[in-house]
Amino acid sequence: MEPVIPDLNEPLPIYTDEAVNGETQSSNNGRRNFLNDDMRRSIYSMLLERTSPGKLKNGVAKSVAADSGVPLRVVQRIWTSGKHGGGIHGVANKKTGNCGRKRIQIDPQRIRDVPLQDRTTLRDLARALHVDPTTLCNRLKSGEIVRQTNDIKFSLTEENKKARLRFCISMLGRDNRQDDPMFSGLYNMVYIDEKWFYMTKKNQNYYLAQGEDKPLRTVKNKNFIEKVMFLAAIARPRFDEEGNETFSGKIGIFPFTYTEPARRSSVNRPAGTMITKPMTSVTKETSRSYLVNKVLPAIKQKWPTEDFGHPIFIQQDNARTHIDPNDEEFCRVAKEDGFDIRLMCQPPNSPDLNVLDLGFFAALQSKHHKESPKSVEQLVSAVVKAYEEYPTDNSNRVFLTQQSCMREIIRVKGSQKYDIPHMGKLMLERNGELPSRLKCDLQIVQEAEDYLN
Structure with missing residues (x-):
């Protein structure tokens, strides 16, 4: 039997989620988006309706996956999370806030402690705080750091x-x-x-x-x-x-x-x-x-x-x-x-x-x-x-x-x-x-x- 040689010009199959509640859960560059909490609770409710509590019947997970347009493994994980995590309230997405690069926290008091003459540029302030200038630039865009043009005033007695x-x-x-x-x-x-x-x-x-x-x-x-x-x-x-x-x-x-x-x-x-x-x-x-x-x-x-x-x-x-x-x-x-x-x-x-x-x-x-x-x-x-x-x-x-x-x-x-x-x-x-x-x-x-x- 001759081995099957794949066609290099044919693109690889990429999984994309179906539309959920009118919101397209499509993937970017082959990466699947996480389901929102409402969809996860809906899937768990469908599983409960089609099976007896405590044990998932054969074929139920596959039918729910087909009706919901999500992978079978995702449905199985949602059932496991609800079973061991407190029911319908335990199926919420636990990825939120716990994934991606951790945000560098900057204490506002540390900025106030830096002398004003060392805060005239973002590079000077970053050097004083021992952080990257890009971090301060992002804080400037988010409003955590404010740029202030200071005008000289007359001295008053x-x-x-x-x-x-x-x-x-x-x-x-x-x-x-x-x-x-x-x-x-x-x-x-x-x-x-x-x-x-x-x-x-x-x-x-x-x-x-x-x-x-x-x-x-x-x-x-x-x-x-x-x-x-x-x-x-x-x-x-x-x-x-x-x-x-x-x-x-x-x-x-x-x-x-x-x-x-x-x-x-x-x-x-x-x-x-x-x-x-x-x-x-x-x-x-x-x-x-x-x-x-x-x-x-x-x-x-x-x-x-x-x-x-x-x-x-x-x-x-x-x-x-x-x-x-x-x-x-x-x-x-x-x-x-x-x-x-x-x-x-x-x-x-x-x-x-x-x-x-x-x-x-x-x-x-x-x-x-x-x-x-x-x-x-x-x-x-x-x-x-x-x-x-x-x-x-x-x-x-x-x-x-x-x-x-x-x-x-x-x-x-x-x-x-x-x-x-x-x-x-x-x-x-x-x-x-x-x-x-x-x-x-x-x-x-x-x-x-x-x-x-």
Whole structure:
């Protein structure tokens, strides 16, 4: 008798389980999936119905295997597990949690004990914990380890914290001492601040096609990129009952520049052409001049007529070049034309209490870089365009963010150790539920007042 020679081109038979309860128990690469507990209990119940308790009759296991679409040995194991394991509750799959590679356990306390300077990269942390970096990468994906971008903050003295706390509490309305107080709408506030806007950034991301040449950006000195300082003034926008804008809140943005004739001829222009140059320094006299000659006239021109005669507060930071709130020239011009405009200073080292530093300037900086200015005139035009095109809805949300920051400052008693809370302003705005003022818990306010006293 000649031996049977197998056909090498014919694939080997691979067992696959049948569909169970609508879920396909198919195999991958010839490996059978384990039956779920419901299917195992169902098979055991079928065995009990077709035989007498205690002993499996001949042919019953084979018939159940055929009806269930599972191998005979699997049915026999299920019967043995139920017989010696406590009945129908003893046939559950014991493989769960006991198979595969064992998960490496990392105690969170071990991570906390590692110095912060040794936790700046996953490799450094893995080396300190004596584990593989891949293990930490998996923990990062699962959320057991959190990546945190840490921003440096201003150092605050105890008096600075109290000043921040007093400022935030002063923005609360206390009509009823029994209810949670609400922040004022800040509709009578005008925020001003200075900001340097650069011609370009040192690093810029671009998306290129395959094989496309990298763009070449050049400056004379990377450490001294041409820049212009701007003075921005903004108030809270206003809307009517239908949500239509009645006041944009944009008082103006003013560049610190001057013009003079070109001293020499160049390939760009002949001598004597008027060119715009940025101011290299801003003095107290310059700040006074811009406030008196630019900011105050813009406020008087654009301020809503329904608030005529009510006090208007201009909030500035504590820079040395800023004028005193009781400056004679400013107070004289501020009282003209029937207006009552007053100058005030925000607490020291508190950029989070100025809407310009809180989010407005970052948006303008991101937007003006898309214009790719090549000259001072183009840079000024790009910044002014970004200011004018900034959506008033976004500006209104920044004012709400400032109120949430003041609420957190009261909670942490003047400290800067807090995260800006997310309240889903965009969703609330779409649903017509965006508040104009936020509440502050009465107990938190009382604890803050006790701390001050």
